[in-house]
Amino acid sequence: MxxxxxxxxxxxxxxxxxxxxxxxxxxxxxxxxxxxxxxxxxxxxxxxxxxxxxxxxxxxxxxxxxxxxxxxxxxxxxxxxxxxxxxxxxxxxxxxxxxxxxxxxxxxxxxxxxxxxxxxxxxxxxxxxxxxxxxxxxxxxxxxxxxxxxxxxxxxxxxxxxxxxxxxxxxxxxxxxxxxxxxxxxxxxxxxxxxxxxxxxxxxxxWVYEFDPEKTTERNFYKEDGQVKKVDMMTQKLPAKFYSDESIQMIDLPYGNGLFTMSLIKPTSDSTPIDSLIETDLSLENLEKWYGENEKDTVDIFLPKLxxxxxxxxxxxxxxxxxxxxxxxxxxxxxxxxxxxxxxxxxxxxxxxxxxxxxxxxxxxxxxxxxTTSVGPSNPVFNFNRSYVMILREKESGTILFIGKVGNPEN
CATH class of the missing domain: 3.30.497.10 (Antithrombin, subunit I, domain 2)
Incomplete structure (x- = not known):
């Protein structure tokens, strides 16, 4: 041609x-x-x-x-x-x-x-x-x-x-x-x-509430292919806004004066693939619901360094x-x-x-x-020891700066 x-x-x-x-x-x-x-x-x-x-x-x-x-x-x-x-x-x-x-x-x-x-x-x-x-x-x-x-x-x-x-x-x-x-x-x-x-x-x-490095320990992270990886898992007890239902768990971790936040989202069931959550549950309508119906309480969180x-x-x-x-x-x-x-x-x-x-x-x-054209505890627990979604946003305007899924913190 x-x-x-x-x-x-x-x-x-x-x-x-x-x-x-x-x-x-x-x-x-x-x-x-x-x-x-x-x-x-x-x-x-x-x-x-x-x-x-x-x-x-x-x-x-x-x-x-x-x-x-x-x-x-x-x-x-x-x-x-x-x-x-x-x-x-x-x-x-x-x-x-x-x-x-x-x-x-x-x-x-x-x-x-x-x-x-x-x-x-x-x-x-x-x-x-x-x-x-x-x-x-x-x-x-x-x-x-x-x-x-x-x-x-x-x-x-x-x-x-x-x-x-x-x-x-x-x-x-x-x-x-x-x-x-x-x-x-x-x-x-x-x-x-x-x-x-x-x-x-x-x-x-x-973070508004920083993690204590002395509390970071090696824990299991369960990959979706069945492998179990040892990762450095951060943990703390903190006041946080969160949402939980039969399908998803979400927690907000704020930065600075609280306008910029990291939302961490995981399936409620350990057997639900992360892609199922992304394809079925992740939508603007659901995000507005989760953010609008969240509550604030003291929670325990386990989050991998990555x-x-x-x-x-x-x-x-x-x-x-x-x-x-x-x-x-x-x-x-x-x-x-x-x-x-x-x-x-x-x-x-x-x-x-x-x-x-x-x-x-x-x-x-x-x-x-x-x-060119040719080219369990008394506090709610949020344990991110399996694949999860993260959203870094400015919460008042809703601007999304970053979004991702993590299936292997060591990669």
Missing amino acids: IMKLSKLPLLTLLLLIACSESVTDSGNAELPRELTKTEKAIVQADRSFSIKMFKELAVGSDEENVFISPLSISMALGMTLNGANGQTFDEMQSTLELHGLSLPEINEGYSSLKELLTDLDPKVQMEIGNSIWSSQGFQIEEDFSSNLTNYFDAESSELDFNDPESVNIINNWVQKKTHGKINEIIESIPSGMIMYLINAVYFKGD ELSYEKSLNQPLENMGMPIAFTNQADFSNINRNGGLTISEVKHKTYLKLDEEGTEAAAVTSVGIG
Whole structure:
């Protein structure tokens, strides 16, 4: 088959998220202001996209651990959306659950949400940075460039992509913005590539109620394949919000002043596979029910220390979720460059998570590349000694930063 038009390698968009530790104190903080209608729509879209993407990756996967940042993915694709047109735009907008919102509303929503999240908790360090790296001489449409600068506060630089040092410059920016949690996102720049967009988010927060390292002991973790692993199990007695019914058990562990929390969810029955919980029970409606009907009491918790990494190409999942045309030679990204001939070559997602007695460290990178078309006790007990789901969120707005399943804390 003869291709009349070979789409040019244009852009790889990278979004990074990192979380680490901070100071602690309990509290019942609230958002400093009411969310605007557009912000609420963006948050709702993020939550819907989070659950949809997580189910696409987790259910039926052979991977024991799945850990993603839906906010990272959606913001990366949200930036890319500014370059899309026609059916390409419509499919991406629908996949991101941004139904009924105009591009200015989408951009304004991301901008104000970014500002809100980074200024939300003085006891939690949260930073969001964006950048545009373009090949010398490549002409970017003014509206595309100005939208990313004005709404995403993106830094802009031109580099000689034929010079190997350009890789180091980009990776150094990544390392700086993630405080060393992610050191490399680009190994080399393919021939013909002319742009990288990068978004980095850094979160640093300790538990409100830290675990005592002296109480961490080696205990069994029961994998779903029948293996029993010895893991370092943290434990403590603490006041916590929790929900429990015949299907699931959920507990919230707060950071900082309490606005950012980690929700840990497991099947009530030890015989229920974690994928069954994810596929059947995990939904926005159920999350709202669980959070709305939770109670607070002193509980005993057993939680494994863990450190894991995860990497996934998101091309096929995103196609399955409703945006196939963006990966074909029919894609229309003429709002990046009016000559067109551009397509997404790869959406790559890479994450890191560390959870210990002090708090949580996590990092995520999303790369969207546009290139050629060829590419018992008296207290309630929450014992997470089997596979479980985790959700790191800002509880007042409901923004989901990270979501994952853990089937092997040692991996």
